[in-house]
Amino acid sequence: MSRPTPPDDRVLARRRQVGEQIRRVREAHNLSQPDVCGRAGIDVATYSRIEGGRASPLLDTLIRIADAMGVELAELVRLAAAPDGGPGTAA
Numbered sequence: 508m509s510r511p512t513p514p515d516d517r518v519l520a521r522r523r524q525v526g527e528q529i530r531r532v533r534e535a536h537n538l539s540q541p542d543v544c545g546r547a548g549i550d551v552a553t554y555s556r557i558e559g560g561r562a563s564p565l566l567d568t569l570i571r572i573a574d575a576m577g578v579e580l581a582e583l584v585r586l587a588a589a590p591d592g593g594p595g596t597a598a
Contacts, residue, residue, distance in 0.1 A: 514563075519560070521586070522560045522563060523559075523560030524560075524586050525560070525583070525584055525586070526557055526558045526559055526560035526561075527558075527560070528582075528583060528584065528585060528586065529557060529558050529572065529583050530558045532576055532578055532582055532583060533558075533576060536576050536577065536578070538575075538576060540554055540555060540558070542575075543572060543575045543576060544575075546574075546575035546576075547568075547571040547572050547574070547575035548571060549568060549571065549572075553568075554572075557572075569583060569584070
């Protein structure tokens with residue numbers, strides 16, 4: 508069985524942007540990381556890695572985070588612009 512290809516720089520940059528957006532949304536809703544984690548049923552270390560752009564969450568995890576914050580999933584992955592200047596869509 509072959510190993511998955513490691514993410515390239517563009518993907519890593521997008522991952523960091525999504526993590527930053529998740530943090531902005533959390534802070535805009537006056538929630539702490541433990542607040543979100545308790546509501547979403549995930550551990551703080553995992554959540555911290557997601558916000559820090561060091562982990563790629565499963566879609567199910569993103570849905571739980573959005574539900575815990577009371578926002579639409581799209582709000583968590585909305586990006587102002589892609590790192591290469593392209594349209595602001597999440598990968």
